[in-house]
Amino acid sequence: MVHAANVLALERSENVLQLWRLSDLTPLATLSLPPLPPAEGSECFIEQLVAGEDCTPSRVPGHDRPFEIRTLPDGSAILNTIACGFYRIHAMETDQPRVDVLMNWPETAGCAVPTIVGKFEVLPNMFTNEIVTLDVSDPTSPVEVARLTLEEAFMPHWAQVDPGTYRVAVTGIGTDARLVRMYWVDPDTGELTPDKAFGQVDGLGPGLSMNRDEWPHGPTGPAMPHAVRSDVEGQFPTTRQRLRACPKDGLPNVPALQSRTRNARTRASYPVPGTKSPPWPPALSMTKDSPSTISTNSIDDHGVTT
Numbered sequence: 001m002v003h004a005a006n007v008l009a010l011e012r013s014e015n016v017l018q019l020w021r022l023s024d025l026t027p028l029a030t031l032s033l034p035p036l037p038p039a040e041g042s043e044c045f046i047e048q049l050v051a052g053e054d055c056t057p058s059r060v061p062g063h064d065r066p067f068e069i070r071t072l073p074d075g076s077a078i079l080n081t082i083a084c085g086f087y088r089i090h091a092m093e094t095d096q097p098r099v100d101v102l103m104n105w106p107e108t109a110g111c112a113v114p115t116i117v118g119k120f121e122v123l124p125n126m127f128t129n130e131i132v133t134l135d136v137s138d139p140t141s142p143v144e145v146a147r148l149t150l151e152e153a154f155m156p157h158w159a160q161v162d163p164g165t166y167r168v169a170v171t172g173i174g175t176d177a178r179l180v181r182m183y184w185v186d187p188d189t190g191e192l193t194p195d196k197a198f199g200q201v202d203g204l205g206p207g208l209s210m211n212r213d214e215w216p217h218g219p220t221g222p223a224m225p226h227a228v229r230s231d232v233e234g235q236f237p238t239t240r241q242r243l244r245a246c247p248k249d250g251l252p253n254v255p256a257l258q259s260r261t262r263n264a265r266t267r268a269s270y271p272v273p274g275t276k277s278p279p280w281p282p283a284l285s286m287t288k289d290s291p292s293t294i295s296t297n298s299i300d301d302h303g304v305t306t
Contacts, residue, residue, distance in 0.1 A: 015063050017079070017089065019097050031099045036062025036085045039106035046082050049109060057083075057127070062104040068113050070121060072139045078102065078121065084111040088139060102142060113158040115168060120145070120190045122168050124156035131156050131170065131183070133190035145190040148183075152176045152205060160228035167195060171225045179207035180225050 019029040038044075044055035046065045062085030069079045069089065076090035084105035091098045105111070110127025119137040124130075133146040150156065155174030162169065166185045171177065182195040194206040201209045210223040 015066055015081075017066065017099060019092060029097050031089075031097065033063040033066060033081070033085070033087060033099060034101050036083075036101065036104045036106070038062075046109065057109040058107050060109050061085075062106060067111065070114055070116050072116070072136060074139050076139045078136060078139065078142065080111045080114065080123065082111060083109045084125070086142065090139075102140070112156070115159040115161045117161045117166055117168060117185045118187050120185060122159050122161070122185060122190075122192070124159050124170060124172075126155045126157045126173055129153070129155055129174070131159070131192055133185070133192065135190060146186075146192065148192045154181070156181075158226060158228050160230055163230050168192070169228045171228055173224075173226075178211040178222055178224050179209045180228070181205070181207040 015033045017031045017033070018027055019031070020027050038061050039058040041056070041059040043061060044053070044059045046060060048055040049057065049060060060083045062083050063081060064085075065082040066087075067080055067082045069077050071077045075093075076088055077092075079087040079089060079099070081087075086102040086104065088100050088102050089097065090100070108125065108128055110125045112124045112126045114121045114123040116122075116136070119135060121134045121136045121142070123132045123134060125132060129150045129152075131148045131150070132144060133148075134142040135145045136142045153174040153176045154172040155177060156170050157173045157177075158171045160169050161167070166187050168183050168185055170181045170183065172179075172181075179201050182198040183192040184195055185192055196206050198206055199208050201207050201211075210225055213219055213221055215223075
């Protein structure tokens with residue numbers, strides 16, 4: 001487990017990683033991120049940018065605010081900071097683990113919570129309102145292959161693959177973020193296209209709206225979805241079971257969802273009758289133990305967290 005110090009608090013970040021052994025929670029190493037200087041001007045930091053102070057993304061150092069880490073099939077891990085610096089963490093099984101610079105996007109900030117989909121990392125950028133796809137088949141040299149720009153004030157923040165498929169759920173933190181969006185990832189190009197069968201929210205495009213007054217647990221009003229977790233064990237209720245627990249009118253704005261079925265074991269998603277299947281096979285030959293889909297970022301008895 002690798003812990004990044006002071007990720008979300010709006011105060012100074014230590015910009016370090018800690019490697020822990022999971023079996024007995026023993027700390028093994030503390031590593032500082034190699035510095036990535038700002039592109040121009042005097043240095044400022046993410047908390048100043050968020051607070052609206054005199055600060056621009058190009059003045060934020062790329063190592064500021066280590067945020068998310070995802071494990072890769074070769075046993076290494078990729079880390080992104082909110083300032084859009086990228087690092088590779090490797091040799092974690094040795095007594096000299098390493099963290100090396102992969103790349104830096106010095107003109108932007110807002111790189112958030114990514115997910116691994118086959119050979120790709122799908123990375124939301126909440127400040128630029130984009131979702132970027134990186135080809136990480138070579139862990140030492142990720143390459144941008146696609147970029148989806150959203151017109152709405154969605155501010156994409158959290159992405160999570162539906163294990164065993166090329167489908168990704170995305171939540172946002174913007175003014176139009178009271179919905180969950182679903183996208184298909186082309187396994188060859190990495191391009192994202194909306195899963196229109198998932199539902200349509202008037203004025204906001206495809207997605208599942210959380211803007212409602214009534215819920216199964218009571219009249220608690222509109223909600224803003226944040227984290228996305230997948231049912232990797234197949235133990236959670238199916239869509240049909242969830243719908244039975246909802247009010248008689250079901251889930252608003254999502255008639256297609258009420259017609260979907262889901263196989264919890266194979267993780268396959270089936271299109272609604274009358275709609276077209278995506279132009280690529282939705283099923284992946286991944287298991288719940290594949291390194292590229294482990295959401296806890298564990299590697300044998302080691303792990304990487306932020």
